[in-house]
Amino acid sequence: MTLKERLENVKRIFPKADSALIAALHEVQDEYGWIHPDGVKLIEEVLGYSETQVHSVASFYHFFHLEPTPKHKLAICTNLTCMQKGAYELLKFAKENADPKKVFVEETECIGLCDHAPAALLNGTPLKNLTVELLKDLLENPEKYDEGHRETYEDMAETYGKD
Numbered sequence: 737m738t739l740k741e742r743l744e745n746v747k748r749i750f751p752k753a754d755s756a757l758i759a760a761l762h763e764v765q766d767e768y769g770w771i772h773p774d775g776v777k778l779i780e781e782v783l784g785y786s787e788t789q790v791h792s793v794a795s796f797y798h799f800f801h802l803e804p805t806p807k808h809k810l811a812i813c814t815n816l817t818c819m820q821k822g823a824y825e826l827l828k829f830a831k832e833n834a835d836p837k838k839v840f841v842e843e844t845e846c847i848g849l850c851d852h853a854p855a856a857l858l859n860g861t862p863l864k865n866l867t868v869e870l871l872k873d874l875l876e877n878p879e880k881y882d883e884g885h886r887e888t889y890e891d892m893a894e895t896y897g898k899d
């Protein structure tokens with residue numbers, strides 16, 4: 737499915753709600769790895785948001801990248817439960833071993849997976865009970881683990897898609 741088709745799908749799911757912009761930004765970032773100007777133009781064309789509106793929302797949320805960044809973004813939780821289960825060692829390992837052209841590694845606050853700590857998100861795909869072995873494979877083959885955000889916002893459309 738092309739980016740334009742995916743943005744049309746976002747429009748169908750969120751016909752009126754402002755939530756469409758967040759979902760659209762995720763689609764653009766999934767496509768390019770960051771909020772590429774061509775993606776911003778497509779958001780304008782398909783959803784009718786101005787470039788200024790797109791940039792004001794994209795710059796507010798830290799998980800949207802306004803500069804070129806690899807497609808795969810690994811956010812490792814380092815809050816209490818994950819920290820107690822070795823999250824900082826995993827974060828250090830990931831930062832030292834990630835190919836910066838392939839995987840962007842960052843630290844994040846609790847992602848609600850404390851009962852499966854240590855946990856992380858790869859572009860919104862939950863990763864539970866992280867180990868160094870799993871991380872090694874993920875850093876080499878991120879596409880194998882990355883399911884993107886699509887199901888996440890499709891699940892939420894029922895709640896947030898209505899004005």
Ligand code: FES
Nearest residue numbers: 813818846849850
């Ligand atoms: S503390 Fe890491 S998921 Fe909650």
